[in-house]
Amino acid sequence: MKKRILSGMRPTGPLHLGHLFGVLDNWVRLQDQYESFFMIADWHALMSEYEDPSRLAGYTIECAADWIAAGLDPQRSTIFVQSHVRDHLELYMVFSNFVPLGWLERCPTYKEQLRELSSRHLHTYGFLGYPVLQAADILLYKANAVPVGKDQLPHLELTNDIAAKFNGLYGNTFSEIEPVLTKTPKLLGIDARKMSKSHGNFIALGDSHETIMSKCARMFTDPERIKLTDRGHPDKCNVCTYYSLFKKDYAPEVHEYCIKAKVGCTECKRGLAGMISDYLADIRKKRERLLKDRGKICDILKQGAKKASKVASETMTGVRKAVGLL
Ligand code: TRP
Ligand code: SF4
Numbered sequence: 001m002k003k004r005i006l007s008g009m010r011p012t013g014p015l016h017l018g019h020l021f022g023v024l025d026n027w028v029r030l031q032d033q034y035e036s037f038f039m040i041a042d043w044h045a046l047m048s049e050y051e052d053p054s055r056l057a058g059y060t061i062e063c064a065a066d067w068i069a070a071g072l073d074p075q076r077s078t079i080f081v082q083s084h085v086r087d088h089l090e091l092y093m094v095f096s097n098f099v100p101l102g103w104l105e106r107c108p109t110y111k112e113q114l115r116e117l118s119s120r121h122l123h124t125y126g127f128l129g130y131p132v133l134q135a136a137d138i139l140l141y142k143a144n145a146v147p148v149g150k151d152q153l154p155h156l157e158l159t160n161d162i163a164a165k166f167n168g169l170y171g172n173t174f175s176e177i178e179p180v181l182t183k184t185p186k187l188l189g190i191d192a193r194k195m196s197k198s199h200g201n202f203i204a205l206g207d208s209h210e211t212i213m214s215k216c217a218r219m220f221t222d223p224e225r226i227k228l229t230d231r232g233h234p235d236k237c238n239v240c241t242y243y244s245l246f247k248k249d250y251a252p253e254v255h256e257y258c259i260k261a262k263v264g265c266t267e268c269k270r271g272l273a274g275m276i277s278d279y280l281a282d283i284r285k286k287r288e289r290l291l292k293d294r295g296k297i298c299d300i301l302k303q304g305a306k307k308a309s310k311v312a313s314e315t316m317t318g319v320r321k322a323v324g325l326l
Helices: 017-030 042-049 052-072 085-097 101-105 106-115 130-140 151-170 208-217 240-244 253-261 267-289 296-322
Strands: 004-009 037-039 077-081 145-148 178-181
Touching: 004 017, 004 130, 017 037, 017 052, 017 145, 037 052, 037 296, 042 052, 042 130, 052 077, 052 267, 052 296, 077 296, 085 130, 085 151, 085 208, 085 296, 101 267, 106 130, 106 151, 130 151, 130 296, 145 151, 151 296, 208 267, 240 267, 253 267, 267 296
Parallel strands: 004 037, 004 145, 037 077, 145 178
Antiparallel strands: none
């Protein structure tokens, strides 16, 4: 029998190249190796976006379209929306009774997010409990493994701590989970800062050819290269990193041309834009086609929720019994 994985993403904005290269391509690869559950974590999104959730539903649909366009197959993987499976909240509630506050207050991602999203009012009860809900997401499906980026490791450790504490209190119910670490290329935004929604510095999977051209034209380059005749330092240039993602054998060429000042930055960036646009062409077309029929996406998500519910309710039956609820 195949092992099971579960992973998720918060629908807080458009999906971009960082998601495609760090996460989605990995999920697509894993979906045949494992019995796979991929979840759009809208409850988690609401934890930070509760003041203005007006775009949550739209992002949820677009997220599903992006996933499918990038190669997740609803036939082979279970794709669903977290809030469609109420059992997540039930398990989250059971866990929240015994999770010590200290575990959550000490969690490095909590402190970091508070700092990063300082414009939001996140000193809330709900936000502190973010990893508890994530533990419920994972344990509800008795996933063996969770494909994530390194940033999520503290949450997986907490998940194992929570599972162990549950088992200690109510009897052996959950097994240990393992991370499947993704080798994520460090892709910076077009302004060479960390890629983030709030900086608006990413290339989205749905960006048009024109948008990609203009975003690439604005990309930060080697700050020491001012004149065309200046020799460049491609290792310090974000544009070169992007090149290496798209065509492994192209990067050395750019490298050489740059060092020898045989190519100007404008031309170099134009070449990159063309390459990105070509690369995304199929995904863009597929996602557009999908988004023309939102009803169909909703159907796919409904089917996914049905499949997910089957597993989830089984776990919850076991949990209710273990805890001793009537
Ligand atoms: N916290 C994850 C993130 O921000 C999203 C997430 C929610 C998740 N529930 C999950 C990831 C369960 C893996 C498993 O990326
Ligand atoms: Fe960067 Fe290309 Fe300019 Fe070199 S030529 S500094 S790699 S944009």
